[in-house]
Amino acid sequence: MVGAGRLRGVSDQRVVALLGVGVVPADTPILRADDLGALRGDGIFESMHVRSGRAWLLDEHLGRMAQSAARMDLALPARDRLVELAGQVLAHWPTDVEGALRLVCTRGLEDAGGAVTVFATASAVGEGLKQARRDGIAVVTASLGFPAELRRSAPWLLGGAKTLSYAVNMASQRWAQSVGADDVLWVSADGYGLEAPTSTLVWLDDSTLCTVPVNRTGILAGTTARWLLDHAESLGWTTAERMITPTGLTRTSGAWLTSSIRGVAAVRTLDGAEMPFSAEHTGRIRDLLGFA
Amino acid sequence: MVGAGRLRGVSDQRVVALLGVGVVPADTPILRADDLGALRGDGIFESMHVRSGRAWLLDEHLGRMAQSAARMDLALPARDRLVELAGQVLAHWPTDVEGALRLVCTRGLEDAGGAVTVFATASAVGEGLKQARRDGIAVVTASLGFPAELRRSAPWLLGGAKTLSYAVNMASQRWAQSVGADDVLWVSADGYGLEAPTSTLVWLDDSTLCTVPVNRTGILAGTTARWLLDHAESLGWTTAERMITPTGLTRTSGAWLTSSIRGVAAVRTLDGAEMPFSAEHTGRIRDLLGFA
Numbered sequence: 239m240v241g242a243g244r245l246r247g248v249s250d251q252r253v254v255a256l257l258g259v260g261v262v263p264a265d266t267p268i269l270r271a272d273d274l275g276a277l278r279g280d281g282i283f284e285s286m287h288v289r290s291g292r293a294w295l296l297d298e299h300l301g302r303m304a305q306s307a308a309r310m311d312l313a314l315p316a317r318d319r320l321v322e323l324a325g326q327v328l329a330h331w332p333t334d335v336e337g338a339l340r341l342v343c344t345r346g347l348e349d350a351g352g353a354v355t356v357f358a359t360a361s362a363v364g365e366g367l368k369q370a371r372r373d374g375i376a377v378v379t380a381s382l383g384f385p386a387e388l389r390r391s392a393p394w395l396l397g398g399a400k401t402l403s404y405a406v407n408m409a410s411q412r413w414a415q416s417v418g419a420d421d422v423l424w425v426s427a428d429g430y431g432l433e434a435p436t437s438t439l440v441w442l443d444d445s446t447l448c449t450v451p452v453n454r455t456g457i458l459a460g461t462t463a464r465w466l467l468d469h470a471e472s473l474g475w476t477t478a479e480r481m482i483t484p485t486g487l488t489r490t491s492g493a494w495l496t497s498s499i500r501g502v503a504a505v506r507t508l509d510g511a512e513m514p515f516s517a518e519h520t521g522r523i524r525d526l527l528g529f530a
Numbered sequence: 531m532v533g534a535g536r537l538r539g540v541s542d543q544r545v546v547a548l549l550g551v552g553v554v555p556a557d558t559p560i561l562r563a564d565d566l567g568a569l570r571g572d573g574i575f576e577s578m579h580v581r582s583g584r585a586w587l588l589d590e591h592l593g594r595m596a597q598s599a600a601r602m603d604l605a606l607p608a609r610d611r612l613v614e615l616a617g618q619v620l621a622h623w624p625t626d627v628e629g630a631l632r633l634v635c636t637r638g639l640e641d642a643g644g645a646v647t648v649f650a651t652a653s654a655v656g657e658g659l660k661q662a663r664r665d666g667i668a669v670v671t672a673s674l675g676f677p678a679e680l681r682r683s684a685p686w687l688l689g690g691a692k693t694l695s696y697a698v699n700m701a702s703q704r705w706a707q708s709v710g711a712d713d714v715l716w717v718s719a720d721g722y723g724l725e726a727p728t729s730t731l732v733w734l735d736d737s738t739l740c741t742v743p744v745n746r747t748g749i750l751a752g753t754t755a756r757w758l759l760d761h762a763e764s765l766g767w768t769t770a771e772r773m774i775t776p777t778g779l780t781r782t783s784g785a786w787l788t789s790s791i792r793g794v795a796a797v798r799t800l801d802g803a804e805m806p807f808s809a810e811h812t813g814r815i816r817d818l819l820g821f822a
Contacts, residue, residue, distance in 0.1 A: 254563040269561035269568050271546040271651045276561050277634065278696040279571020310697070311704060342569065348653070359563045361640070380686050384675030384719065394672050394705040394714070396698055403695030404570040405602070406688055412603060413686040422686070427676065427719075 251335070255326040257315060257356035264359075273355055275344025279403035281355075282306040282314075285498045286324075288337030288360060289528065293324055295498070298461045302400065303341060305459075309399040313352055314343050320356070327358045336363045336530070338499045344402065367500040371529055374504035374515065375420035375495070377434070379484050380410055386426035386481065389456025397456020407435035421495060423484070423508070426455075430481045437497035438463035441482065441490045442475070442519060451479040462496040466527060473522055484508055492516050494523065501529035543627070547618040549607060549648035556651075565647055567636025571695035573647075574598040574606075577790045578616075580629030580652060581820065585616055590753045591790070594692065595633060597751075601691040605644050606635050615650045623652045628822070630655055630791045636694065659792040663821055666796035666807065667712035667787070671723070671776050672702055678718035678773065681748025689748020699727035713787060715776070715800070718747075722773045729789035730755035733774065733782045734767070734811060743771040754788040758819060765814055776800055784808050786815065793821035 252264040262268065274280040284303045286293040293299070300317055307314035314320075320341060331337050337360045344355045389397030410422040423439060424432045431439050432450060438460025440449045447470045452459045467477040487493050492514045493505040504520045505513050544556040554560065566572040576595045578585040585591070592609055599606035606612075612633060623629050629652045636647045681689030702714040715731060716724045723731050724742060730752025732741045739762040744751045759769040779785050784806050785797040796812045797805050 252564060264564070265562060267559040267562050269563075269565075270557060270559050271561075271634075271649050272544060272556070272653070273561075274700075275568055276636075277575070277632070277694070278700055279694045280697055280700050283569070310701065340569070342563075344568075357563050361564070381680070381684060383677065383680040383684060383687065388673075388675040392673060392675060394698065394702040395675065396701050399697075401695075401697040402569065402571045403693075403697035405572055405691075405693040405695035406686065408566075408570055408572050409602065409688050410686040 251362040253327045253330045253360040255323055255358050257319060257323050260326050261330055268357055269344070269355065270347060272348045273344055274346060274348055275342070275355060275402055277348065279401065279405070281342060281344030281402040282310055282312060282400055283340055283342045283402055284400065286339040287498050287501070287529075288328065288331060288339050291328055291331055291333035293328065293339045294528065295461050295465060296321070296324060298465065299341070299498070302459060302461060303343070306399040306401065307343065309393070309396060310401065312343060312345060313354055315354065315356055323356065323358045327360045331360045337361065338363055342402065363499055370420065370503040371501050371524060374506035374520070376418070376507045377421050377423050377495070377505045378414050378417055378419040378509050379425045379431070380413065380422045381427060382424045382432065383427055385428045386430040386432065386455050390454065395456070398452065398458060400458055404435075410435045421503070425484060429483050431484055431487060433457040433460075434495050437495035437500065437503070439493065440466065440496055441487055441493035443490050445475050446478050447473075447475045448478045448480045448482070450481065460496060462498055462501070462527065466496060466523065469526060473526060488513060490514060492519055494520070496527075501527055543654040545619045545622045545652040547615055547650050549611060549615050552618050553622055560649055561636070561647065562639060564640045565636055566638060566640055567634070567647060567694055569640065570637075571693065571697070573634060573636030573694040574602055574604060574692055575632055575634045575694055576692065578631045579790050579793070579821075580620065580623060580631050583620055583623055583625035585620065585631045586820065587753050587757060587790070588613070588616065590757065591633070594751060594753060595635070598691040598693065599635065601685070601688055602693065604635060604637060605646055607646070607648055612648070615648065619650045619652045628655045629653065634694070655791055662712065662795040663793050663816060666798035666812070668710070668799045669713050669715050669726070669787070669797045670706050670709055670711040670801050671717045672705065672714045673719060674716045674724065675719055677720045678722045678724065678747050682746065687748070690744065690750060692750055696727075702727045713795070717776060721775050723776055723779060725749040725752075726787050729787035729792065729795070731785065732758065732788055733779055733785035735772075735782050737767050738770050739765075739767045740770045740772045740774070742773065752788060754790055754793065754819065758788060758815065761818060765818060780805060782806060784811055786812070788819075793819055
C-alpha cells in the first residue's frame with residue numbers, strides 16, 4: 239500500500255480521514271474554532287495498534303468507545319460507520335509500517351445541538367515507545383488525591399471514560415520526566431496503585447497475573463490488559479483482579495504497564511527502587527500480545 | 531462595525547482569527563487532526579467579556595494565561611502578539627453586541643516540538659447566561675474527592691491552570707442539569723466549597739465580601755472575583771479570603787458565582803435548600819461589574 243495513497247496528498251507517515259468525507263491530506267485543518275473538541279477537550283477517543291495494515295482489537299476498542307460515549311452523553315455514530323472510517327485510513331497505510339490508529343469523536347460545534355465531529359488518523363509508532371517495550375521503564379508514583387473507590391459514586395468525574403481531556407495525563411508524564419523517570423503510576427489517597435496516564439497496571443504474583451479492578455476504582459478498562467488476562471492461561475498463569483500498594487508491587491514477581499501502542503513495558507524501577515524483573519516473562523508477554 | 535467584516539466572509543455572530551494569519555471565515559477548520567489541542571485537550575484558554583467592542587480585563591486575563599502556560603510548560607507567544615490577535619477579532623465584532631472573546635493556545639502539532647497553535651474567537655453571549663444574571667441559579671454540590679489543599683503539592687494535577695481539558699467541568703454541569711439544577715459547586719473531600727466548573731465562589735459575610743483562597747486550594751484565580759473584591763470598598767464592604775463549607779454558605783448574607791461571561795449569578799438554592807438572597811446586593815454587584 240505504499241504508493242498511490244502517499245502520492246495523492248497523503249503525507250508521509252500520517253493518514254487522516256473525516257467521517258462522511260473520507261481521506262483528506264494529512265495537513266488539512268479539520269476542526270473549526272467552535273468545535274467543542276477544540277475548545278473544551280469535550281470528546282472521546284481510542285488508539286489502536288496497526289500491524290500488517292490491520293487494527294488490532296478493533297472490536298474491543300469500539301466497544302469501549304461506546305461506553306465512553308454513554309458516560310459522556312455523546313451521540314457516537316453507529317459502529318459500522320466507525321469501522322468504515324477506520325478502513326478508509328488503513329487502506330492508505332503501508333502494511334509494512336507499525337502504526338497507531340486513532341478514532342476521535344468530539345461533541346461537535348458549540349451551537350450544533352449535539353451533532354458530533356468524527357475523524358481518524360494513522361501515524362507511525364515512535365521510537366521511544368519501541369525502546370520502552372525492549373528496555374522497560376522507570377516509573378514514579380503520583381497521587382490523584384482521592385480514595386480508590388470514589389469515582390464509583392461520582393459520575394461527573396467521568397471514571398472509565400476515555401475523554402480528550404488529557405491535560406493532567408500529559409502533565410503527569412511531563413512531571414515524571416522532570417524527575418528523571420519515564421512514566422507515572424497514579425495512586426489513590428488511600429495508597430493503592432490505580433493506573434498510569436496512558437496505560438494499565440498488571441503484575442505477576444507467583445503464577446497469578448493481576449490487574450486493578452475497573453468497576454471498583456473507575457480506572458479506564460485497559461483493552462490490552464483485558465486481552466492479556468483473557469489469554470494468560472497460555473502462559474501457564476491464572477488471573478485475578480486485586481488492589482495493590484506500591485510497596486506490594488515491589489514484592490511481586492514483576493509489574494508491567496500495558497497499552498495499545500507501547501504494548502507492554504516492564505516497570506524496572508518504582509520511585510527509584512529496583513523492581514523484580516524477568517526478561518523471560520516480559521518477552522513471553524510481548525510475544526503473546528504480538529508486539530515486535 | 532457591523533458591515534464590512536460581516537460581509538467579507540465573517541459569519542453572523544462569530545469571528546475567528548489565527549495568530550500569524552488574521553481573521554478567517556468563521557466556518558473555516560483551523561486545527562489539524564494531529565494538533566495536541568484536538569487530540570489531548572493539551573492547551574490553555576481564556577474567555578473575556580466584550581462590551582462596546584472591547585475586551586474587559588484583557589490585561590488580567592493575559593496575565594492568568596501566562597501563568598497557565600507556565601504551569602503547563604507551554605511556549606505562549608508574547609503578550610503584544612496576543613493583544614494584536616484579540617484586536618483583529620474585535621475589529622470585526624459589532625460594538626452593539628455583547629460578546630465573548632476566547633483566546634486559545636494549544637501545544638501545537640504532535641511532532642512539531644512545541645510550536646504552539648493560537649487562535650481567537652468572538653461569539654455572542656447566550657440568552658441562558660443573561661437569564662442567570664437576572665434570576666440567579668440553582669446550585670448542587672459535587673465532590674472532587676480530594677482534600678482542599680492537595681493540589682498545592684501535586685503540580686501534575688495542574689491546579690490554577692485554565693486548560694482546554696474541560697470534560698469533567700462540562701460533565702459536572704450536565705450532571706447538575708440531570709438533577710434539575712443549573713450549576714455545580716465543587717467541594718473538597720474535607721468538606722469545603724472550592725469553585726464551580728466555570729466560575730468562582732464569592733459570598734457576603736455581614737459586610738465582608740469573601741472568596742476562596744487560590745494558593746491554598748489550587749482553584750483557578752477568578753479574574754472577575756478578583757476585580758470585584760478589589761473594588762468592593764465602593765459598595766461599603768471589606769474583603770477576605772476564607773474557607774467555607776456548604777452549610778456555612780447557608781448562614782451568610784448571600785453567595786454568588788462570578789465569571790467572565792455570565793458575570794454574576796446569585797446562588798438561589800444550594801442542594802435544594804433556599805439560600806439567603808438580596809436582590810439589592812446582587813444588582814449592586816452586577817452594576818459594579820458593568821453587566822447589563
